[in-house]
Amino acid sequence: MHKLRDLVFGPGRAVAVLSLTEILAWGILIYPPVLILPHLAADHGWSLAFGMAGFSIGLVTSGILSPTVCGLIDRHGGNIVMSLGALAGALGLALLTVADQRPAYLACWLLIGAAMSSTLYDPAFTTLTRIFGTSARRQITFVTFAGGFASTVGWPATQVLLEHFGWRGAYLTFAAVLAFVVAPLHAFALPRTVAVAPLPAASSSTALPVAPMRPEGWPFILLTAAFALHAFILSGVTSNLLAMLQRGGMDAATVVAVGALFGPAQVASRLADFMLAGRTHPLWIARGAVALMAFAFFMLSVVGASPPVAALFAVAFGAANGVMTIARGALPLLMYGPIGYGRVIGRIARPALFVQALAPFVVASAVERLSDRTVLEMGIVGALLALGCFLAIRPPGHVPRTRRSA
Known part of the structure; x- marks a missing residue:
């Protein structure tokens, strides 16, 4: 109740x-x-x-x-x-x-x-x-x-x-x-409740986060670059994937059926994270997601675009993107804290939205000049670069604080 x-x-x-x-x-x-x-x-x-x-x-x-x-x-x-x-x-x-x-x-x-x-x-x-x-x-x-x-x-x-x-x-x-x-x-x-306020001085004996990191320097650059790479891959793939599968020999009905798997996989991975929220560090979620993307591109590039492989690619790619969206909201909150969060997440979003706008044209041009397989290999490289960025990030730890008197 x-x-x-x-x-x-x-x-x-x-x-x-x-x-x-x-x-x-x-x-x-x-x-x-x-x-x-x-x-x-x-x-x-x-x-x-x-x-x-x-x-x-x-x-x-x-x-x-x-x-x-x-x-x-x-x-x-x-x-x-x-x-x-x-x-x-x-x-x-x-x-x-x-x-x-x-x-x-x-x-x-x-x-x-x-x-x-x-x-x-x-x-x-x-x-x-x-x-x-x-x-x-x-x-x-x-x-x-x-x-x-x-x-x-x-x-x-x-x-x-x-x-x-x-x-x-x-x-x-x-x-x-x-x-x-x-x-x-x-x-x-929408409620007008405000929970974000400056942290009180020394309180509680339990482990609390240390002072949040400042949104600057290499950690911030790496985080922004990783999410921009993900945005480029997502936009480029979703705008060109169905056409690439058709060029691989799949009929239109099968291609549409494969594409339809993306949404349910995305929702399923978010549901799993919702049920486990608070137990999994968002940085590890992001690392796992881009690693899964790299594997999906590798599988489609090496094995080829048969219906079962394409379906598995759509499920893996959709699941990875589903939790990456969550990581994009949760990881900056963990690293930089709730105060000024909007400005931080907006700064992270800016380059991601720029490359999201350019990606469909860049990928389409690459397909015309190179080949579908080369584009898939570029997807592997992009996902591995994003993984490298996430692996290089070290979020703030925790330190104990003394209990404040009543």
Whole structure:
């Protein structure tokens, strides 16, 4: 009963609210473009490359704004910042339906990029850390577990809307959801509780973390580089994998079935982490995840793209990405503490979002100039480089403190 009361009236309500809004935000801002933009580009007589350039501009804009946005959440909470972000996204999507000129089209993606920076995982992690402090890892895990269903909701919903209302109707519907569902939930349903406060002087005889590391120097550079490498691999693979499998001789139906395994594997790994939260160090989770990615690339490169091997690759890669998302929220919290967490995670997100925007074009160009196998070998190298970065990081330890008198 106490847990139910907290879920409705207490800080725990943040988990329920953000679980829903992350599904909607990812399902509206990130997943639909791959289905909608070919229709939009064809309707305007533009190339698909130009249409996708708008999406890339959105990602780059998100990277530029991320440290500032998450820093604002540190100071003012997610209620104001995340609700305004949802409204910016609604305006950007609505304006896309009437933006017939190229400059106006690209300007719409600036608004959508602002929405990405203030409604997706990084602002959600910052909001949870502001509410729950150093204990936020379990809440972060649960929200990412729920968010794993975004593709399950977003792609089918987009396809249905396209079939019945066209691309303009689809984007107007998504704009309405952001404006009338997501924004009010952020503004009025997110708790305003603040748990993050300066640590008290000497208290408790139990082992407490030493003073958090400063977000600078080689540890911070290595952490940022590792997550940027992961973002590049993820974006490059997910945007080109299905085409690569088809070129390997697999029929379209089998390729789609293989791709469908990515989401459930991602959710399953997050569920496992949720059940074990607090027992596994997020640094070891990150190391294990990128090692699994390297193995998946090696297996597909050496054995070849037969349906069973491709299915195993999709499961391994999806599971690794599932827990990497959690590590991206939990590891900076462990290393740098909850105070100023939003600014730190925003700084980590910025280069990752930049390379995420560039990766599809870089990988596609590499496929054209080299070969699919060479690209898979590059994936092995990238994953091993990320693993090396994580192995070189040494997080702060623990020291005992004396008990403060009553």
